[in-house]
Amino acid sequence: NAGVTQTPKFRVLKTGQSMTLLCAQDMNHEYMYWYRQDPGMGLRLIHYSVGEGTTAKGEVPDGYNVSRLKKQNFLLGLESAAPSQTSVYFCASSPKTEGGTPQHFGDGTRLSIL
Amino acid sequence: DQQVKQNSPSLSVQEGRISILNCDYTNSMFDYFLWYKKYPAEGPTFLISISSIKDKNEDGRFTVFLNKSAKHLSLHIVPSQPGDSAVYFCAAPNNREYGNKLVFGAGTILRVKS
Numbered sequence: 173n174a175g176v177t178q179t180p181k182f183r184v185l186k187t188g189q190s191m192t193l194l195c196a197q198d199m200n201h202e203y204m205y206w207y208r209q210d211p212g213m214g215l216r217l218i219h220y221s222v223g224e225g226t227t228a229k230g231e232v233p234d235g236y237n238v239s240r241l242k243k244q245n246f247l248l249g250l251e252s253a254a255p256s257q258t259s260v261y262f263c264a265s266s267p268k269t270e271g272g273t274p275q276h277f278g279d280g281t282r283l284s285i286l
Numbered sequence: 287d288q289q290v291k292q293n294s295p296s297l298s299v300q301e302g303r304i305s306i307l308n309c310d311y312t313n314s315m316f317d318y319f320l321w322y323k324k325y326p327a328e329g330p331t332f333l334i335s336i337s338s339i340k341d342k343n344e345d346g347r348f349t350v351f352l353n354k355s356a357k358h359l360s361l362h363i364v365p366s367q368p369g370d371s372a373v374y375f376c377a378a379p380n381n382r383e384y385g386n387k388l389v390f391g392a393g394t395i396l397r398v399k400s
Contacts, residue, residue: 176329203385203386205387205388207390212295212392213392214290214292214375214390214391214392214393215330215375215377215388215390216390217387217388220385220387222385228385230387262329262330264329266386269386270379270386271317271318271379272317272318272319272320272335272337272379273379273386274320274332274335275332275386275388276332277322277329277330277331278329279327279328279329280327280328280329
C-alpha cells in the first residue's frame with residue numbers, strides 16, 4: 173500500500189549542481205503536483221500535471237523543470253541548484269475530479285543547497 | 287496575494303480540552319475547504335473538508351465550521367489528545383483553474399500537553 177513514493181528522502185547539493193527528484197504513485201491518479209515547503213510559508217505549488225505527457229507551471233516554477241512521461245511518475249529537475257532552492261519538496265497526486273478532492277502526499281525530499 | 291491565511295503560528299492546549307484552529311480566506315469563489323495534518327518527516331495527510339454550501343462538517347472528534355460572510359473557517363478538535371500534536375494546514379482548491387490545485391495557508395503548530 174505504497175501510495176505516493178518520493179526518492180531520495182535527503183540530498184545535499186553544491187550550488188550549480190543538477191539533480192532530479194522522482195515521484196511515483198500507484199493509485200492510477202491523473203493529476204500530479206510538486207510543492208515546496210518553506211518555514212512560515214505553507215506549501216507552494218511549483219509545477220503540476222493533469223495527465224501523462226502534460227505539465228504546467230504553478231506558483232513558483234522558476235529554476236525547475238518537470239516531466240511526466242509515464243502516468244505513474246512525475247519528475248522534478250533542478251538544472252543549476254541555488255541556495256534559495258533549499259527546501260522540503262512534496263509530491264502529491266489526485267484523481268481527475270474537481271470540487272475539493274483530497275490530494276495524497278508523499279513523505280517529502282529534504283534538499284539542502286550549499 | 288495570500289488567499290488563505292492562518293494567522294496563529296502555534297497553539298498549545300491541555301489534553302482533553304478543545305483545540306480551535308482558525309483560517310481566513312479572501313477568495314469568495316472557493317467552493318471547498320480542506321484541512322491537512324502533518325507530522326514531522328511525513329507528508330500532509332487529509333483530515334476533513336467542507337463544502338461552501340454547508341456551515342458545519344463533523345467527523346469523530348473533528349468538526350469544521352464555515353462562516354462565509356466572515357470568510358472564516360475553524361477546525362475544532364474535541365477532546366484533544368497528545369497524538370494530535372502536529373502542523374495543521376488549511377487549503378482550498380482554486381477551481382477557476384483546471385487541475386484541482388490547492389492553495390495552502392502557512393500552517394498552525396498544535397501542541398497538546400499531557
